[in-house]
Amino acid sequence: MTLLARLDRLPLSRPHYLLLLIGGLGYTFDGMDSAVVAFLLPSAQDAWGLSNGQLGVIGSATPFGFLFGATVAGLLGDRIGRKKVMMYALAFYAVFSVVAAFAPSYEVFLGARVLAGAGAGAESAIIAPFLSEFVPAKRRGWFIGALAGFFSFGFVMAALIGRFVVPTLDEGWRVAQVITAVPIVMLLWWRRSLPESPRFLLQQGRADEAETVVSDLERRVEHATGRPLPPVPDAATAPSTERPKVNLWSALTFLWSPAMARRTGIIWLVWFVITFSYYGFFSWIPTLLVQRGITVTKSFEFSIIIYLAQIPGYFSAAWLSERLDRKNTIALYLSGSAVSAFWLSQMETPVTITLAGAVLSFFLNGTYAGVYSYTPEVFPTWIRATGTGLSSAFGRVGSILAPTIIGLSAATLGFGGVFGLTTAVLAVGVICVVVFGLSTAGRSLEELTEPAKEATR
Numbered sequence: 001m002t003l004l005a006r007l008d009r010l011p012l013s014r015p016h017y018l019l020l021l022i023g024g025l026g027y028t029f030d031g032m033d034s035a036v037v038a039f040l041l042p043s044a045q046d047a048w049g050l051s052n053g054q055l056g057v058i059g060s061a062t063p064f065g066f067l068f069g070a071t072v073a074g075l076l077g078d079r080i081g082r083k084k085v086m087m088y089a090l091a092f093y094a095v096f097s098v099v100a101a102f103a104p105s106y107e108v109f110l111g112a113r114v115l116a117g118a119g120a121g122a123e124s125a126i127i128a129p130f131l132s133e134f135v136p137a138k139r140r141g142w143f144i145g146a147l148a149g150f151f152s153f154g155f156v157m158a159a160l161i162g163r164f165v166v167p168t169l170d171e172g173w174r175v176a177q178v179i180t181a182v183p184i185v186m187l188l189w190w191r192r193s194l195p196e197s198p199r200f201l202l203q204q205g206r207a208d209e210a211e212t213v214v215s216d217l218e219r220r221v222e223h224a225t226g227r228p229l230p231p232v233p234d235a236a237t238a239p240s241t242e243r244p245k246v247n248l249w250s251a252l253t254f255l256w257s258p259a260m261a262r263r264t265g266i267i268w269l270v271w272f273v274i275t276f277s278y279y280g281f282f283s284w285i286p287t288l289l290v291q292r293g294i295t296v297t298k299s300f301e302f303s304i305i306i307y308l309a310q311i312p313g314y315f316s317a318a319w320l321s322e323r324l325d326r327k328n329t330i331a332l333y334l335s336g337s338a339v340s341a342f343w344l345s346q347m348e349t350p351v352t353i354t355l356a357g358a359v360l361s362f363f364l365n366g367t368y369a370g371v372y373s374y375t376p377e378v379f380p381t382w383i384r385a386t387g388t389g390l391s392s393a394f395g396r397v398g399s400i401l402a403p404t405i406i407g408l409s410a411a412t413l414g415f416g417g418v419f420g421l422t423t424a425v426l427a428v429g430v431i432c433v434v435v436f437g438l439s440t441a442g443r444s445l446e447e448l449t450e451p452a453k454e455a456t457r
Contacts, residue, residue, distance in 0.1 A: 002232060003198065003202065003207075003210060003211060003214055004198070004199065004202070004444075004446065005232050005233050005234070006214055006218065006232050007134070007136075007198055007214050007217070008136045008137060008444055009136065009229070009230045009231070009232060009233060010136060010217065010218065010221045010229065010230075011136070011221065011225060011230070012135070012136070012139050012143070013221050013224040013225050014220070014221075014224035015217055015220040015221055015224060016134065016135065016143070016221075018193065019131055019134060019194075020131070020143060020146065020147055022186075022189070022190060022193060022194060023127045023128075023130070023131045023147050023150075024146075024147055024149075024150030024153075025150065025183065025186060026086070026090065026123050026124075026127050026150075026183070026186075027124065027127060027147065027148065027150040027151045027154065028150045028151070028153045028154040028157070029093075029120075029154060029180065029182075029183040030093075030120045030123055030124045030151065030154060031150070031151035031152065031153070031154025031155050031157075031158070032154035032155070032157045032158045032161075032180055033062065033093065033097065033116060033117070033120045033154070033180050034062055034063075034066075034117075034120065034154070034155075034158075035154065035155045035158035035159070035307070036158040036161055036162065036176055036177075036180060037058065037059060037061075037062055037113070038059075038158075038162070039158065039159075039161065039162030039166050039173070039176065040058075040166070040173045040176065040177070041055050041058060041059065043166060043172070043173035044058065044106070044109065044173065047173075048105065048106045048109075050106060054106065057110065058109070058110060058113060060400055061110055061113035061114045061117060062113060062114075062116070062117035062120070063117065063279070063396050063399040063400050064114055064117065064396075064400060065113070065114040065115060065116065065117025065118035065119075065120070065121055066117050066118070066120060066121030066124070066392075066393075066396045066399075067121065067393045067396035067397065067400070068118050068121070068393075069089065069117065069118035069119060069120065069121030069122035069123075069124075069125070070121040070122065070124065070125035070389045070390070070392040070393040070396065071248075071389055071390060071393040072118075072122060072389075073085050073089055073121070073122035073123070073125045073126045073385070073389050074125055074126070074251075074385045074386035074387065074388055074389020074390055074392075074393075075246060075247065075248060075251065075385075075386050075389065076385075077125075077126045077129070077130070077385030077386070077389070078200075078246040078382060078383055078384070078385045078386045079245075079246055081196050081197075081200055082126055082129065082130035082133075082196065082197050082200055082385060083130070083190075083194050083195070083196045083197070085122065085126045085385075086123060086126050086127060086130060086190070086194070087187055087190055087191065087194075088122075089119050089120075089122035089123035089126065090119070090123055090183060090184070090186065090187060090190070091119075091184060091187060092115070092118070092119035092122070093116050093118075093119025093120045093122075093123060093181075093183075094119070094181040094182075094183060094184035095119075095181075095184075096112045096113075096115040096116040096119060097112075097116045097177050097178075097180045097181035098177070098178060098181045099112040099115075099116075100112035100113050100116055100177050101174045101175075101176075101177035101178045101181070102174065121392070121393075121396070122389075124392065125385070125388055125389040125392045125393070126385055126388075126389070127147065128144055128147065128148070128372045128373075128375065128376055128388060129375075129376035129379075129384045129385045129387075129388045130197055130385070131143070131144065131147060132144050132373075132376040132377065132384075132445070133197040133198070133199040133200065133376075133381070133384070133445065134197065134198075134217070137442055137443055137444045137445070137447075138322070138442050139322065140373065140377070141318070141321035141322045141325075141326055141329075141373045141440075141441055142318050142319060142321060142322050143318075144318075144372055144373040144376070145314065145315070145317055145318025145319075145321050145369035145370065145372065145373045146314070146315060146318040146369075147372065148314055148318070148368055148369045148372035148373070149311065149314030149315045149318060149369060151310070151314070151365070151368070152307065152310035152311045152313070152314050152365060153311070155307040155310055156304070156307045156308060156310075156311070158307075159304045159307050160304075161176045161179060162176075163304075165179065195213040195216070195217070196209070196213065197213075198210040198213045198214050199381045199445070200381065201213065202381075203381050203382050246382065246383060246386055251383055251386045251387070251390065252390075254383060255379075255383070255387060255390065262436060263378045263379075263438060264387070264391075265436075266432060266433065266436050266437055266438075267374070267375055267378060267387075267391045268390075268391055268394045268395075269428075269429065269432055270330060270334075270367075270371055270374075270429055270432075270433060271371060271375075271391050271392060271394055271395030271398070272394055272395055272397065272398040273334070273398070273425055273426060273428065273429035274334070274337075274364065274367045274368060274371060274395065274398075274429070275395035275396060275398040275399045275402075276395075276398030276399070276401065276402045276422075276425065277337060277341070277364060277398075277402075277422050277425060277426055278364050278368075278399070279398065279399040279402040280402035280405070280406045280418075280422055281341065281344075281357075281360060281364070281419075281422065302354055305354055305357075305358050306354070306357050306358055306361050307361070308358075309358035309359070309361040309362045309365075310361050310362070310365040312362060313333075313361065313362035313363060313364070313365040313366040313369070314365050314366060314368070314369045315369075316366060317329055317333055317365075317366035317367070317369035317370050318369050318373070320332070321369070321370055321373050321441070322441060322442075325439050325440065325441040326370055326373050326374040326377070326437075326439075326440050326441060327374065327433050327434070327437030327438065327439060327440070328434075329366075329369075329370040330367055330370040330371060330374060330433050330437070331430050331433045331434045331437070333363045333364075333366035333367040333369075333370060334363075334367050334426050334429050334430045334433065335426075335427075335430050336359075336362075336363035336366070337360060337363040337364050337367060337426050338423045338426035338427050338430065340356060340359040340360040340362075340363055341360055341419050341422055341423045341426065342419065342420065342423045343356045343359070343360075344356035344357060344360055344419055345418075345419030345420060345423075374437075374440060375387070375388050375391050375392075376388050376445075377438075377440040377443075377445060377448055378438055378440070378448065378449070379449060380449040381445065381446075381449070384445075406418050406422070409421065
């Protein structure tokens with residue numbers, strides 16, 4: 001369709017970077033919410049006299065909420081629109097962060113943490129497919145990879161809050177959660193600045209609204225670049241006009257149909273492998289450090305080194321994804337994760353364990369950058385948000401299971417054996433992506449997903 005060809009031929013410029021900033025700030029606060037929990041646990045334990053088991057349940061609350069939030073966001077994003085879900089999810093997350101901050105009891109705190117996690121998971125699942133629908137094919141991998149890189153800023157901010165707010169202020173752990181709710185003010189900005197996805201609008205038969213969005217973006221890009229826009233190429237592949245009703249059953253039926261099963265299987269596998277590995281490793285590294293003689297297991301220095309390593313991991317993978325293709329970038333960083341995981345298992349001193357952990361953080365988060373770029377590209381527009389949300393939700397199953405599975409395995413295998421086991425899981429991910437993954441770099445979303453027979457490639 002000419003309208004989408006007009007959209008895809010626009011050069012990246014200030015309007016696109018504004019979208020990157022808006023979506024990136026959402027990911028920053030999602031990452032901060034996920035990471036800050038570790039710094040709240042000691043204070044929550046002191047406030048209510050919690051057992052280690054209760055602390056473990058709190059630690060699982062956010063990923064548990066993420067699972068349901070990601071699932072619901074995808075389904076709603078394909079029904080009522082990406083923009084609405086993005087804004088409502090942010091408001092939901094912020095409200096329950098405040099509830100958690102003033103929680104009078106463990107039970108209220110736990111429930112609020114689950115619901116805040118659901119809001120963060122919903123926002124996290126919708127941002128990447130939403131913004132991928134605005135970006136030209138030749139820069140989409142870099143753009144979405146860089147978007148995911150904003151998660152790392154949130155982790156660094158969480159470490160700073162954990163160091164300078166939680167231990168230094170009265171009720172600092174409650175103040176920290178109020179800080180994580182600050183993004184509620186972004187709603188005022190988002191309401192004015194965010195357009196709805198033209199691809200979603202076309203899918204819903206709202207062609208006039210899609211024309212308005214594309215025309216406005218063209219005008220702003222031309223003003224930002226100071227040059228005439230490139231000519232409109234022929235639209236080689238038209239989007240489907242089919243508008244099936246999306247619900248959980250119809251989504252699963254389509255995603256696991258013969259035409260889509262290979263794509264869905266690979267995406268779900270990669271999400272599970274990377275999320276299982278990430279949460280498995282980093283939930284147990286503090287214990288490993290204790291065994292090697294570090295007494296303050298969540299020291300600021302350790303956390304900040306690990307979290308800072310995420311930043312070059314994300315952005316280097318975003319850069320490579322346009323040059324090596326998304327699936328090859330994912331395979332490369334998964335391979336680096338496997339090697340550094342094995343390296344970590346062999347280390348003995350606190351310094352070398354921290355160094356190996358930082359390298360592992362670099363590669364694991366680089367893999368996430370590739371996965372966030374890759375996932376929205378393989379699903380058709382009418383089910384893109386749902387497909388992305390369900391993939392992310394399946395990955396969250398890995399984050400819930402990993403600490404328990406690795407904890408039980410550690411007793412019999414030892415930590416070297418556990419890291420070796422997870423290295424094998426990463427290796428399986430590498431092989432499957434290389435053999436069965438889809439090449440997506442430089443191809444329009446419609447070329448990748450329309451017509452349906454393309455799904456068999």
